Amino acid sequence: MTEFPAVHLTEPAVSVHVDWVDTTVVLTVTGEVDILSAPQVQEAAELALGNRPTKLVIDLTSVTFLASAGLAVLAACRQLSGQQTRFCVVAHGPATSRPIELTGLGADLQVFPTLDEALAN
Amino acid sequence: MTDDENSAIRDTSAPASTACPVASLRCRHVAAEPRVLSDIRRQLATWAAGAGMRAEHVAAVTLAAYEAMANVAQHAYPHTTGHFDLDAVHRVLPNTATVTVIIRDHGRWAPPQEQSGILHGRGLPLIHALADQAVISTGESGTEIRMKWNLPVS
Numbered sequence: 001m002t003e004f005p006a007v008h009l010t011e012p013a014v015s016v017h018v019d020w021v022d023t024t025v026v027l028t029v030t031g032e033v034d035i036l037s038a039p040q041v042q043e044a045a046e047l048a049l050g051n052r053p054t055k056l057v058i059d060l061t062s063v064t065f066l067a068s069a070g071l072a073v074l075a076a077c078r079q080l081s082g083q084q085t086r087f088c089v090v091a092h093g094p095a096t097s098r099p100i101e102l103t104g105l106g107a108d109l110q111v112f113p114t115l116d117e118a119l120a121n
Numbered sequence: 122m123t124d125d126e127n128s129a130i131r132d133t134s135a136p137a138s139t140a141c142p143v144a145s146l147r148c149r150h151v152a153a154e155p156r157v158l159s160d161i162r163r164q165l166a167t168w169a170a171g172a173g174m175r176a177e178h179v180a181a182v183t184l185a186a187y188e189a190m191a192n193v194a195q196h197a198y199p200h201t202t203g204h205f206d207l208d209a210v211h212r213v214l215p216n217t218a219t220v221t222v223i224i225r226d227h228g229r230w231a232p233p234q235e236q237s238g239i240l241h242g243r244g245l246p247l248i249h250a251l252a253d254q255a256v257i258s259t260g261e262s263g264t265e266i267r268m269k270w271n272l273p274v275s
Contacts (some may be wrong), residue, residue, distance in 0.1 A: 013159065033192055034162075036155040065162070067187055068243040077269040099184060102250040103243045 006010040007109045016044040023054040033070030057118045066096045075094040088118040138218035138272040139173035146209040153194035163186045163260045185251040186222050188244040189266040193226040203228045218272040227263040
């Protein structure tokens with residue numbers, strides 16, 4: 001039995017961009033949301049919610065991989081948003097909206113295929 | 122459903138598997154650490170695309186395998202870093218093809234209720250929803266997660 005050879009230790013492959021428009025905050029997430037990077041998204045969302053937005057949008061349009069650790073972040077954001085913040089998710093395609101729907105999380109979240117629709121609703 | 126998914130369903134002539142099987146991906150004694158799991162997942166995605174799988178199948182295989190590996194890291198070795206083996210096997214039959222991914226660990230799984238509740242516990246349901254067939258078997262020496270996909274072949 002040999003050690004698995006070709007392991008490249010990469011940095012967390014996610015970036016989170018935060019944009020405020022009036023009392024709405026949009027978190028644009030880019031890259032891969034897995035066990036390693038999910039806490040980074042959660043931290044950004046908690047910071048944003050600390051400023052009491054009326055609406056929090058997490059835009060996953062540029063996310064290429066969404067693991068259950070990322071789904072747990074979305075569920076946590078839904079909880080933390082409570083009554084005072086409207087929480088919306090932008091997701092489209094097999095990498096993001098499929099796992100959201102397959103786990104039944106879609107029933108608890110407001111999911112929109114585009115950012116424009118999430119902002120308009 | 123996306124336009125891509127729609128067109129993939131309409132275009133039934135598009136193959137979802139190469140006509141010849143690709144060589145199996147065999148990863149031995151992999152450290153059950155988050156950074157390593159990301160690397161193995163990317164290698165599996167490249168392998169699955171090489172087998173001719175469509176984007177939605179590649180996404181399903183890589184996510185299911187990742188969740189299986191993450192379960193090993195979180196449940197089989199909650200306090201230490203253990204190791205696991207991964208095998209991805211592509212088989213081509215006359216009218217169909219299959220991809221089987223097997224992940225074996227040598228740890229003892231922590232009871233799942235430790236991680237249950239609204240914020241956790243989506244890994245195993247995801248595996249069962251994503252794979253055409255998923256079997257998890259636990260023995261004296263560890264746990265095996267075996268996932269299988271059936272693919273049309275041109």
